[in-house]
Amino acid sequence: MTQDTIAPSPTGPLAGLRVLDLSRVLAGPWCSQIMGDLGAEVIKVEQPGQGDDTRRWGPPFLDDGSNDSAYYLCANRNKRSIAIDIAQPEGAALVRRMAADADIVIENFRVGALARYGLDYAALSAINPALIYCSITGFGQTGPMKDTGGYDFLVQGMSGLMSVTGRPDGEPGAGPLKVGLPVSDLQTGLYAAISVLAALNHRHRTGEGQHIDLALLDAQVALLANQSSGWLNGGVAPVRLGNQHAAVVPYQDFACADGDVLVALGNDRQFRQFMTLLDRADLATDPRFATSPLRSANRAVLLAEMDATIAQWQAADLIAAMQAAGLPGGKVNSIPEALAHPQIAARELIHTLPRQDGTEVGFTGFPAKLSASPASYRHAPPRSGEDTRAVLGDVLGLDEAEIERLLAGGVVADRL
Structure with a gap:
């Protein structure tokens, strides 16, 4: 296990980029954590008094007074947290001011939900035409299910993944099963990171930002891989085979x-x-x-x-x-x-970082070893609103009196 110390400044291939993360739960935070590991500055915007839903998805919980769950900790390192009430016009205005100087926005609100706050792509790209704006939803911005909420378990079933996962018919315990990890969320987060990097290269060539529309269902169907190819190109409908392979034996x-x-x-x-x-x-x-x-x-x-x-x-x-x-x-x-395997130890995949109060948080790091610009670990997952004062001062240049006014009015909040 590698014990990391808080680095004075971001390093890595994405150093110098700013990500405004309006997402919560897993797919969006997984994407922004990847950006953070690779050196981007990530500002996580949370709802005052509420925070990311996954903070309460336990047990287990961290025993440091925050009651943050281990689930939340897995996807939120290398970020600073600011609590802003975007339902208040002044709160939405603060987010717009941050978006004006951001490179990337990641959000996973329902289709159209951010438009009423002036935080949708149309509004923010008018302020910052070079902005890369990634929207992650269950079913995308178009289609008959665009207004339906999407969840990993639902998408694992709808995509066909569960139909090929589990013991085959006729065996004890037969029936469809979900994968033991929220793979639809995680894979969507990976596709989001890939798409953002592609959009960054496009902006590097043209100066133009763009909107990325990414759906959990689309990502999971794309990753049916050989199973969907067997149907599309051979007319073979896959079935559950337990731990057997569809084509390779043994x-x-x-x-x-x-x-x-x-x-x-x-x-x-x-x-x-x-x-x-x-x-x-x-x-x-x-x-x-x-x-x-x-x-x-x-x-x-x-x-x-x-x-x-x-x-x-x-x-x-x-x-x-x-x-x-x-x-x-x-x-x-x-x-x-x-996690204790000597190969994992040799690869230095397990790390710890201290929170602001000194509590150590363990995590699995970024798996790729970049020879010239490796990933770095600078901030343990923050408490909700932990960095509100610092971000308002550092990013927006607000003085202490203005910050106190916003706190008093409930527009922003300190840590939970």
């Missing part, structure tokens, strides 16, 4: 005498090597299993033979034998086991 978990082992063999050579390792040369040379398509067509017969053979092994012995042979195999780790 590519799944197997039960050893004392636990499960994962086997992921991606080509014919690896299959033959594995059969030799298992002392099953008969399967390696059987013409029914000679190629990947044949193994897929005859999977039931092959897997029955492999099940019986692998059941005689101890899990640790089989994993060690596969590693010695250079074959991809392993175990299903728990989250604590995965």
Whole structure:
């Protein structure tokens, strides 16, 4: 675990850019956190007395008096928080003033909701034509469902993802399942970051900002990948296969005498090597299993033979034998086991940062290692409104008397 210290100024490839983050929950904050990790200044705008919804999505909660949830902490580092009541005209005016000098705005309000405050793309781009404005919604700015609220679980179901996730029909526990992480939100956040970077390059060439319209449903359908391609190009409707692969066999978990082992063999050579390792040369040379398509067509017969053979092994012995042979195999780790894995330690993926009161917050860092402009970790996830005074002074140049007036009028708020 790497213990980071608060850096005096942003560093990284996006240093010098300012992101105004009007989003909450996960997809938008995930995008803005990526921007922050890569050096952008991120100002998180929250509702006074309320804050980001995920602050209360627990347990567990941080034991520092804030009662902020671990869920909130995962997506809000490298940001400063300012609490502004945008429903008050003076509050909306403050956001417009910040947007005038911002490079990027990220928001996930319902379609049209920000227009009544003068904070929609049309209003802000009139003030700042170079602004990149990213709108994240459940179903996009157009279409029959544009006014419908979207949530990760709903989108996992509607997109078809749940239809291919879970045990197959006829097995105990059969039925559609959501993925164990909010992948539709997270993938949308990644697509948002990619889109913002593309828009930045366009602005670099032309000086022109633009509006990015991104939907959770669109992002998840785009990531159906090989499953949607099989239907579009082969007319094959995917089904649930549990831990089996739709095309590659064997590519799944197997039960050893004392636990499960994962086997992921991606080509014919690896299959033959594995059969030799298992002392099953008969399967390696059987013409029914000679190629990947044949193994897929005859999977039931092959897997029955492999099940019986692998059941005689101890899990640790089989994993060690596969590693010695250079074959991809392993175990299903728990989250604590995965975070404590020596490979993760070697990659320096686990970090901690202190909050303003000294409370340490642990997190998994940005995964890519940029040789010339690496990610940096400068601010632990802030308490709601923690930086209200600093942002009003540093960004908008307001004096102490004006800040006190805004606080007294409820236009802005200090930390919860």
